[in-house]
Amino acid sequence: MGVYKYTGRSKLGEQKKGTVDAESKAKAIAKIRELGISPREVTESNSILHKDLTIGSAVKMEHFVVFCRQFATLIRAGVSIVESIHILGSQTESKALKKALSSVEEDIRSGIAFSTAAVKFPKVFPPLFINMMRAGEATGNMDETLERLAGSFEKTFKLKKKIQSAMMYPIMLSILILAVGAFMLIWLVPQFTENFESFGAELPMITLIVLAFSDALKAYWWAFFGIIIAVIVTFTMLFKKNKQFHYSVHYILLRMPIFGTLMQKSAIALMTRTLSSLFSSSVPILNALSIAEKISGNPIIEEVLQKAKKSLENGSTLAEPLEKSWVFPPLVTQMIAIGEKTGSLDYMLEKVAEFYEDDVDRTVDSLKSLIEPLMILLLAGIVGFIVAAILLPMFSLYEQM
Numbered sequence: 001m002g003v004y005k006y007t008g009r010s011k012l013g014e015q016k017k018g019t020v021d022a023e024s025k026a027k028a029i030a031k032i033r034e035l036g037i038s039p040r041e042v043t044e045s046n047s048i049l050h051k052d053l054t055i056g057s058a059v060k061m062e063h064f065v066v067f068c069r070q071f072a073t074l075i076r077a078g079v080s081i082v083e084s085i086h087i088l089g090s091q092t093e094s095k096a097l098k099k100a101l102s103s104v105e106e107d108i109r110s111g112i113a114f115s116t117a118a119v120k121f122p123k124v125f126p127p128l129f130i131n132m133m134r135a136g137e138a139t140g141n142m143d144e145t146l147e148r149l150a151g152s153f154e155k156t157f158k159l160k161k162k163i164q165s166a167m168m169y170p171i172m173l174s175i176l177i178l179a180v181g182a183f184m185l186i187w188l189v190p191q192f193t194e195n196f197e198s199f200g201a202e203l204p205m206i207t208l209i210v211l212a213f214s215d216a217l218k219a220y221w222w223a224f225f226g227i228i229i230a231v232i233v234t235f236t237m238l239f240k241k242n243k244q245f246h247y248s249v250h251y252i253l254l255r256m257p258i259f260g261t262l263m264q265k266s267a268i269a270l271m272t273r274t275l276s277s278l279f280s281s282s283v284p285i286l287n288a289l290s291i292a293e294k295i296s297g298n299p300i301i302e303e304v305l306q307k308a309k310k311s312l313e314n315g316s317t318l319a320e321p322l323e324k325s326w327v328f329p330p331l332v333t334q335m336i337a338i339g340e341k342t343g344s345l346d347y348m349l350e351k352v353a354e355f356y357e358d359d360v361d362r363t364v365d366s367l368k369s370l371i372e373p374l375m376i377l378l379l380a381g382i383v384g385f386i387v388a389a390i391l392l393p394m395f396s397l398y399e400q401m
Helices: 025-034 061-076 081-091 095-109 114-118 127-139 142-199 205-219 221-241 243-255 259-280 285-296 299-313 319-323 330-342 345-400
Strands: 002-010 015-022 037-044
Touching (some): 002 025, 015 025, 025 037, 061 081, 061 095, 081 095, 114 127, 127 285, 142 205, 142 259, 142 345, 205 221, 205 345, 243 259, 259 285, 259 299, 319 330, 330 345
Antiparallel strands (some): 002 015, 002 037
16 A cells, blocks of 8 residues: 555646555546546655555565465466455555555556566565566466465475574573673672671672672663663674675674584575575576575575576586585585486475475474573573672671671
């Protein structure tokens, strides 16, 4: 749904200006005429006040997965593309997807191909979807293409949810540990400090350390908070705008002992799943590599895929540049090499994707069972350290008494 500004004249000849909500320009004109106004100029409003604010993709992944699966089901059932788009547009929960489908429906009714109409909405329809649909239109296998797309997006969505779950769990526990530690240092420790000073007891080193840190945190909490915010803002800006920093961060993450391996497997699964889907839909290999490069979201994977494109353009194989990269294990490169020799590259890539998707599932489950006791031990250690710093002087005071 868009907002359209108009100027025109009423039946009495009076000049009128205003805005109307409509799914397209044609429908906006129809609404204006229903108001008894003859429109002279109708333009879509670009004002930020009239736009839905979105960050990154305009459609949530889960909404798009549902759309793909339902679209595939409708086409398989023999419903026309126009009717399918109309049905899906009327029932989707995503406002951005509803608006895009309304425009696509209007374009299809005017004779424009679906892929051509959808390409106008890059934040709604990803490159993988556009190119596979274009190939499906060319071959006449729209139903098979949509089934393949639905399966691919569903598996990618589940994989990303698994990774997010694995990452969020330790992050939330770490925040909890910091919150508990800060609470004890700011509110609990100072209550005992007054008692220690009144008795004039000699304090052990562990207590002096905790008291010093408590005093610093109470006096300069704003500085600690400011430093944390400054670090987060600086890191975010460098990560988004500095290519070398962006590359270095991904390199360090992939080289990490436990989470690095998990991220590596996830990236390989996403890349091979994307390439398999594209090759199965007869998308040219160079175009498929360009799409996989954009979707990967990892500059190290992107760099290897760029080398792979050059390798293919020079008459070499896809497996050769992948073999030279530390990112891809021998299993991946050997399966790709076999697929190239036997002409079953899409099948081999699908098997690699399935293997690593299952491997990521097992790794995430193992990590969760391992991280939970470790984080509980860490929390117990921090709390125990602070409690020991409070209790040790109290024992000394009781002995003196």
